[in-house]
Amino acid sequence: MELQDRPQAGAGAAAGSPDGAAVALAGVDITFHLADGGRYQAVKGIDLSVSPGEFVSIVGPTGCGKSTLLNAAAGLLAPSAGRVGIFGKPLVGLNRRAGYLFQQDALMPWKTALDNVKVALEPMGVPEREAAQRAREWLARVGLSAFVDRYPHMLSGGQRKRVSLAQMLIRNPEIILMDEPFGPLDAQTRQIMGNLLLDLWSRDRKALMFVTHDLEEAIALSDRVVVMSAGPAAGIVADYRVALPRPRDIADIRLEKAFHEIHRDIWSSLRVEVQKAYAMGEGRELVGGDAP
Ligand SMILES: Nc1ncnc2c1ncn2[C@@H]1O[C@H](COP(=O)(O)OP(=O)(O)OP(=O)(O)O)[C@@H](O)[C@H]1O
Known part of the structure; x- marks a missing residue:
């Protein structure tokens, strides 16, 4: 495991040029306009690239x-x-x-598991x-397989998450973005889902950005773990390569x-x-306010 130096860290530094990146955030600032007329700068000067085939987790307070x-x-x-580039082209x-x-x-309660997955192909005219x-x-x-005709309310939290995974992956996206996907699940189900995700991902490795509060989960799953600073105007403070062998069992690897x-x-x-x-x-704090 090695710590990539900031500020140029990120997959651009760790795994090839940002030109070949699946996702490249360059100098990205994001400011929200608040209802009271004020502004809040959430992130500032973010440089982060994720290469094709790379599994990158984002952790932070x-x-x-994230x-x-x-x-x-x-x-x-x-x-x-700043700019967001997707496979070398500006994202519009x-x-x-x-x-x-x-x-x-985001499952539709009135559709069965089968129909919830099938519906993802509708815009493609399949x-x-x-x-x-x-x-x-x-x-x-x-x-x-045994649950195709069940409606979401007839499925457990873990089963619903599996349907959601199938619904996303059936479209064969080149980039996968996951935001605390296993957050509501119990610890055992999280591990099962983590292993399922690794199994599916390792078949045809897509670029994957994974947000989690769970540092152990981040390390067990990822090729890189990126640490964000406390906001406002949060940045990336560290970028670690996780050089643990694959395939991994995310329960065993923790030992x-x-x-x-x-x-x-990383915890340090x-x-x-x-x-x-x-x-x-x-x-x-208002725009430009730096973390103390
Ligand atoms: N639409 C919005 N308007 C104003 N402020 C926002 C908006 N969306 C997010 N924020 C603020 O921006 C900051 C970053 O929010 P974000 O949801 O990205 O954090 P996060 O790291 O994902 O949080 P968590 O770990 O709690 O899920 C927070 O302070 C949040 O309150």
Whole structure:
């Protein structure tokens, strides 16, 4: 494991030039306009590149801007300064080369698991029979062959998450963006879902940006772990390469000595920022306000 130096860290530094990056954030600032007329600068000067095939986790104190970065990569938020590049081209509007998985399910309660997965192919004009066949195949891959006709309320949290994964992956996105996807699940189900995700990802490695509060989960899954500073005007303070062998079992790998060493190093960066965030409490600063 090695710490990439900031400020040029990121996959651009760690894994090839940003020109070849699946996602490249360059000098990105994001400022929100508040209802009271004020502004809040969430992130400032973000340089972060994710290479094709790379699994990158983003960790940082609560409210630092992890989701904001993911939203910028998804094209849901436009930066107030800087650029977002997708496979070398400026991102304009929604990132249609990406699939997005949020913490909360976005399943339609009136549709069965099969129909929820199938519907993802509708915008692509896939004929009905083929769409149903492919949806069945994806539900089998996520271990839900026996549940295709169930409605979301008849599924457990972990099963719903599997349907959501199938719904996203059936479109074969070149970039996967995941925001605390396993957040609401219990610890055991999180591990099962983590292994399922690694299994699916390792078949045809897509660029993957993964936001999590769980540092152990980040290390177990990722090729790189990026640490953000406390906001406002949060930046990237450290970028660690996780040189643990693959394939990995995310429960077993936590028992390895190398895992503990990596954890200790990353936590030493993260802890400082978590403490700063606590010290700042809920305070808001105007644009340009630097973290104390
Ligand atoms: N639409 C918005 N308007 C104003 N402020 C916003 C908006 N969206 C996010 N913020 C603020 O920007 C900061 C970053 O939010 P973000 O959700 O990206 O943080 P996060 O690191 O993902 O948080 P958490 O770990 O708690 O999920 C927070 O202080 C948040 O309050």
